[in-house]
Each structure stands twice: as structure tokens, then as C-alpha cells.
Amino acid sequence: MVACTNLRLSAAALLAALAAAATVCSAQQLRRNYYAGVCPNVESIVRDAVTKKYRETFITVGATVHLFFHDCFVEGCDASVVVASTPNSTAEKDHPVNLSLAGDGFDTVIRAKAAVDAVPRCRNRVSCADILAMATRDAIALAGGPSYAVELGRLDGLSSAATSVDGKLAPPTFDLDQLTALFARNGLSRADMVALSAGHTVGFAHCGTFAARIRGGAAAPDPTLNRSLVEKLAAWCPDGVDPRVAVTMDVVTPRVFDNQYFRNLQVGMGLLASDQLLYTDSRSRPIVDALARSSVAFERAFVEAITKMGRIGVKTGAQGNIRRNCAVLN
Ligand code: HEM
Numbered sequence: 324m325v326a327c328t329n330l331r332l333s334a335a336a337l338l339a340a341l342a343a344a345a346t347v348c349s350a351q352q353l354r355r356n357y358y359a360g361v362c363p364n365v366e367s368i369v370r371d372a373v374t375k376k377y378r379e380t381f382i383t384v385g386a387t388v389h390l391f392f393h394d395c396f397v398e399g400c401d402a403s404v405v406v407a408s409t410p411n412s413t414a415e416k417d418h419p420v421n422l423s424l425a426g427d428g429f430d431t432v433i434r435a436k437a438a439v440d441a442v443p444r445c446r447n448r449v450s451c452a453d454i455l456a457m458a459t460r461d462a463i464a465l466a467g468g469p470s471y472a473v474e475l476g477r478l479d480g481l482s483s484a485a486t487s488v489d490g491k492l493a494p495p496t497f498d499l500d501q502l503t504a505l506f507a508r509n510g511l512s513r514a515d516m517v518a519l520s521a522g523h524t525v526g527f528a529h530c531g532t533f534a535a536r537i538r539g540g541a542a543a544p545d546p547t548l549n550r551s552l553v554e555k556l557a558a559w560c561p562d563g564v565d566p567r568v569a570v571t572m573d574v575v576t577p578r579v580f581d582n583q584y585f586r587n588l589q590v591g592m593g594l595l596a597s598d599q600l601l602y603t604d605s606r607s608r609p610i611v612d613a614l615a616r617s618s619v620a621f622e623r624a625f626v627e628a629i630t631k632m633g634r635i636g637v638k639t640g641a642q643g644n645i646r647r648n649c650a651v652l653n
Pocket residue numbers: 384385386388389392422423424425493494495496497502516519520521522523525526527528529530532569595597
């Protein structure tokens with residue numbers, strides 16, 4: 324079998340082949356009910372653990388979804404983002420962009436892993452990468468989003484290095500071409516990218532990630548930002564604000580995983596520059612309009628896109644293992 328991560332393609336063929344390659348590889352590697360034989364109740368065990376965590380704090384939702392995104396985009400969906408640094412090596416999670424990864428996402432994975440391992444037949448049989456994929460699905464459903472069948476069968480990665488994060492994630496200052504190119508490198512289309520941006524329908528962003536849109540430069544406030552939101556944001560994030568202060572990204576329905584995110588973009592209420600440009604740019608606006616119009620279309624597009632995202636760089640065979648402790652390489 325050709326390992327997905329080892330595919331070699333000419334530069335010209337690369338873009339065209341990426342999406343197809345991702346699909347072919349996943350068909351060989353991931354499937355629903357992967358653990359039916361070894362740990363038949365794994366999905367309900369994880370769901371119960373995530374539900375418990377969710378009842379303690381809603382922050383779980385954004386934190387877990389965000390963690391899955393960062394995991395998949397850096398070295399594939401292999402739980403390398405969950406690994407803690409050691410005195411000898413700085414792990415992915417301690418890259419400077421980590422400020423954005425809330426502790427509750429890690430805690431969700433650790434707790435779900437403990438719940439799985441508490442069942443003797445399941446102990447050390449379910450990967451942390453799959454636990455994160457299931458927990459993400461469960462967090463989205465708990466917040467009122469679509470509930471979908473999750474593909475499983477990922478192994479955990481054998482390494483985690485902060486240096487591998489560089490260039491893999493998008494800063495909110497990226498333009499549409501840069502965002503599209505980054506997602507294309509992961510086998511995701513522009514439509515997938517727009518749908519996945521709805522991750523921002525829940526969760527928080529620190530003031531610094533959008534501060535330039537409300538004050539500072541000659542271009543502030545950003546003319547694409549709704550004036551009423553400029554005032555709110557200026558009040559929530561005053562000059563010299565504590566960098567730990569964060570605000571909800573969907574200011575209308577911050578706790579519901581819905582298509583309000585896209586309706587917000589239509590009235591200039593996208594928080595990050597990278598959110599709002601999806602509507603400002605005429606190439607992605609029709610996708611935003613379609614997802615804003617129909618929650619059925621939104622849920623279908625989101626489920627398709629997050630399923631594709633879950634196939635990025637999946638490790639099998641000698642490329643991975645099942646970690647005994649999600650935060651420590653075996
Ligand atoms: C399109 C490119 C993207 C950019 C530029 C981007 C950027 C950001 C930024 C700057 C933040 C705030 C971080 C902070 O201040 O703590 C954030 C938060 C978040 N992002 Fe994205 N993001 C992108 C795509 C995605 C995708 C594809 C997902 C998942 C499907 C996602 C899910 C989230 C979530 C859930 C949060 C909230 C985290 C929390 O509440 O702890 N993002 N993103």
C-alpha cells in the first residue's frame with residue numbers, strides 16, 4: 324500500500340491530485356466502527372466523558388474543535404498536538420501560536436482517554452488521535468451542531484516538535500489566495516475552507532488577533548467591520564488590555580454551533596479579518612450566501628469538510644502507535 328504521506332507527485336500534478344489522493348488513502352485507512360471488535364462501546368464512552376466536561380464548561384467546545392484543527396494541519400491528525408514538551412524537546416503545543424489552544428481541549432482528550440482505558444478490554448487499544456476526532460464530533464453535537472458518523476483508524480504520531488508548526492497554520496491576516504493555498508495543501512477545497520471556518524461559530528479569540536481592525540493603523544477601523552461591532556470591540560478590548568482577554572467570535576449566538584457565523588459575515592460582523600474576507604471577496608461570497616441561507620446546506624457542507632479534514636496525514640502501520648498517555652510519546 325502506498326502511504327499517503329509518502330506520495331511523490333510532480334509540482335504540476337500536485338494540486339490537481341491532492342484532493343483525489345486524500346480520498347483514496349482514507350478509503351484504505353479510515354472507516355466507521357473501526358473499534359467494533361476491540362472496544363465496541365468506545366463512542367458512547369467518549370461521548371459520556373465529553374458531555375461531563377461540557378456540563379462543567381462550555382469552553383470545551385471551541386477548545387476541542389480548535390485542537391482537532393491544529394492537530395490535523397500540523398503533521399496530520401495524529402494527536403501530536405496533545406504531546407507535552409520535555410526538557411529535551413519543545414512539542415507542537417508550545418509553539419508561540421499555542422496561546423490560542425485552551426487547556427480545556429487537552430483536558431477533554433485526557434479525560435476521555437482515561438474513561439476509555441478504565442474499561443479493561445479497551446485499555447490502550449484506542450488512539451488519542453481517534454479520541455480527539457470523536458470528542459470533536461461530540462462537542463459540536465452538544466453545542467447544537469450536526470451529529471455525524473466519525474471515521475476512525477488513526478494511529479498516534481511518533482513525534483511532536485514546535486518547529487514543525489511553522490507555515491502550517493494560517494494567521495488571521497492571510498488573504499483568500501493564501502488561505503485557499505494552505506487548505507489545498509491539505510486536500511481541502513475553497514468550499515471546504517469556507518465551511519470549516521464555521522468552527523468560529525463557537526469559541527473565543529484574544530483581543531490581539533483582531534486589534535488592528537479596530538485601532539492602530541491608518542486603515543482602522545476596518546471599513547468591512549460593522550460600526551456597531553467596532554464600538555463593542557473597542558469597549559471589550561480597550562487599549563493596553565490584558566493579552567489573556569478573549570471575546571466570543573460569533574457575537575450573536577456564541578454558544579450554538581450554527582450557520583449564524585455566515586449570516587454575521589453578511590452584515591460585517593465577522594470578528595477576524597480572515598472571517599470577513601470570505602464575504603468581501605466575490606470569489607467566496609456565493610459560498611457564504613448559500614451556507615447563510617440554509618442550515619441544512621451548512622450542516623451538509625460542514626460534515627463533508629470536517630470528515631475530509633480528519634483524513635489529513637493519517638498514520639498507519641509503522642508510522643504510529645497507540646499512546647499509553649496522550650501527552651507523552653511511548
Ligand atoms: C481559515 C483559516 C483560519 C484562521 C486564519 C483561523 C484563525 C483563528 C484565530 C486567530 C483564532 C483565535 C485564537 C485565539 O486568539 O485564541 C481562532 C480560534 C478558533 N478557531 Fe480558527 N482559524 C481558521 C480556521 C479554523 C478551522 C478550519 C477551524 C475548525 C474547524 C477553526 C476553529 C477554531 C475554533 C473552535 C476557535 C476557538 C478556540 C477556543 O475557543 O478556544 N479555525 N482561529
